[in-house]
Amino acid sequence: MVDPRRIVIVGTGLAGASAAGALREQGYDGDLLLVGEQRHRPYELPALSKGILLGDTDDPDWVHEESFYAEKNIDLRLxxxxxxxxxxxxxxDVDGKRESWDRxxxxxxxxxRRLRLPGHDLDNVLRLRRLDEARALRRELTEGRDVVIIGAGWIGCEVAAAARKHGANVTVVDVLPQPLHRVVGDTVAGVFRSMHEDQGVTFRLDTGIAEYVGENGRATGVRLEDDSVLPADLVLVAVGAYPRTELAQEAGLALSDDGGVQVDATLATSAPDVFAIGDIAAHAHPRFGRRIRVEHWANAKDQGAHVAQNLLGASEPFTASPYFFSDQYDLGMEFRGLTDPFSDELVVRGDLGTREFIAFWVRDGALQAAMNVNMWDDGDTLGALVDKQARVEPAKLVDADLASLMG
Ligand SMILES: Cc1cc2nc3c(=O)[nH]c(=O)nc-3n(C[C@H](O)[C@H](O)[C@H](O)COP(=O)(O)OP(=O)(O)OC[C@H]3O[C@@H](n4cnc5c(N)ncnc54)[C@H](O)[C@@H]3O)c2cc1C
Structure with a gap:
């Protein structure tokens, strides 16, 4: 075991704050500096596109109580x-001062991401990543307003659901033929599409945008590639995110092809004593035999908790399967594993029509991923089956007792 006396964590998101908490839980009693540019104490992001926009709450889930950092002697610099x-x-380098670290x-x-098209800097062309942005967006989602959402991914779809709840007129634009197309493929994406359409959302799919149209510094519409203009009181750009690797790159750490910071199975970077976790980590996953970078809540939380032991001298590989969740209207879902929905075989248990089903993706007889929609009884079993890439006959996935497939 090594005995670092000073650990610095850069980034006060879920990953960084989880790592700080786990270090104290594991008995680390040296100096611990947790530093981040946001002024709020560490919080989780999912409520930003759900509870806060829906108006159910004004606050996100905080990673720890306010008093936690002082009680645990964590030097939290916001x-x-x-x-x-x-x-x-x-x-x-922090505020012009050099802070030292052992780890x-x-x-x-x-x-x-931004779409750097004409008008991208108009006042009401918004993005959503931070608490203040979510609170500001919530105030804008009101009855009868024209809201154009660029990007039909998870965040775009969740914001569409919240905007409809407040009576806004919602149009979602995407270059792909279906919402969530890349993640779940055609058939399952169709379920999400029809649900949003039932709720009054209009989709403009298979089309890009040409420019944001505006006057007096505000967007009044969005011009699509076919030259039609969608009227807009507000535009939300939700076309994905890119990892913030500036510091890592300048420091000379190895980056991966997708722009993340290369980490080995234990979350260690290419430099001794430096680790990377959460959205930026391009992780050499021992089970998948390749590097994956996961932009989800559970990955940030679990890698934060996991890295603590390795900071203190262990070399434990991180092996969790990707997991994420989403809530839109009365649909709740969880997704576990990794799939290519365009080449893996889709097997459906339950009923797509009533939106109560489990979608499985199978490759060469081995389960790759499972997504349960409005069905909550088998979560742990699904996790275990995906983790072991269980070899199962598709017919059994449809109607056998899932626990019996564990073998
Ligand atoms: C609106 C929204 C909703 C989401 N909903 C879900 C969901 O329902 N389910 C799900 O699984 N996932 C969801 N996610 C994704 C998930 O929340 C993220 O993958 C996860 O929070 C990433 O955590 P992180 O700590 O790696 O990064 P972040 O939360 O981005 O934290 C990184 C922090 O580092 C700070 N920072 C960066 N550079 C510096 C610097 N140089 N100096 C100081 N500070 C710096 C940033 O300001 C930021 O606070 C959602 C994401 C968003 C944006």
Missing amino acids: GTRVSGVSIGDHTV LVLATGSTP
Whole structure:
């Protein structure tokens, strides 16, 4: 075991704050600096596109109670940007001051993509990643307003659901033929599409946008590639995010092809004593035999908890399967595993029409991923089956007792 006396964590999102908590839980009693540029204490993001937009709550789930950081002797520095990392000196630049570390954790997360088209900087062309942005967006979602959402991914779909609840007129635009197309493929995406259409959402699919149209600094519409213009009181751009690897890159850490920071199975980067977790980590996953980068809540939380032991000298691989969840209207779902929905075989248990089903994706007889929609009894079993890439006959996935498939 090693005995670091000073650990610095950059990024006060879910990954960074979870790592700080886990270090104290595991008995680390040295200096612990948790530094991030946001002014709010660490919070989780899912409520930003759900509960807060729906008006159910004004607050996100905080990662820890306010008093936690002082009680655990964690030096939490909010509203503070880290502007550089020196691997050789074992320092980071914080507010013009050099802070030393024995171990460093980068947990700098992602930032939403922009579409740099004419008008992209108009006042009411918004993105959603931060608490203040969610609260501001909530105030804009009102009866009768024209809301155009660019991007029919998870965040776009969740915002569409919230906007409809408040009576806004919602149009969702995407270059792909279905919402959520890349993640779940045609058939399952059709379920989401018809649900949103039943709720009054209009889709403009298979089309890109040409420009944001505006006057007096505000967008009044969105011009599509076919030259039609959608009227807009508000535009939300939800076209994915890219990992914030500036610090890692400047420090000379190895990056992966998808832009994340390369980490090995234990979450260690290419530099000794430096780890990366959460959205930025391009992780050499021992079970998948390749690098994956997962932009989901559970990954941030679990890698944060996991890295603590490795910071303290262990070399434990991180092996969890990707997991995420979403809520839209009265549909709740969980997704476990990794699939290519365009080449894996889709097997459906339950009824797509009533939106109560489990979708399985199978490759060469082995289960790759499972998504339960409005069915909650088998979550743990699904997780175990996906983790072991269970070899199952498709017919059994449709109607056998799932626990019996564990073998
Ligand atoms: C609106 C929204 C809804 C979501 N809903 C779901 C969901 O329902 N289910 C699900 O599974 N996942 C969801 N996700 C994804 C999930 O929340 C993220 O994958 C996860 O929170 C990532 O955590 P992180 O700590 O890696 O990154 P972040 O939460 O992005 O935290 C990184 C932090 O680092 C800070 N930082 C970056 N650079 C610096 C620097 N140089 N100096 C100081 N600080 C810096 C950033 O300001 C940020 O606070 C959602 C994401 C969003 C945006």
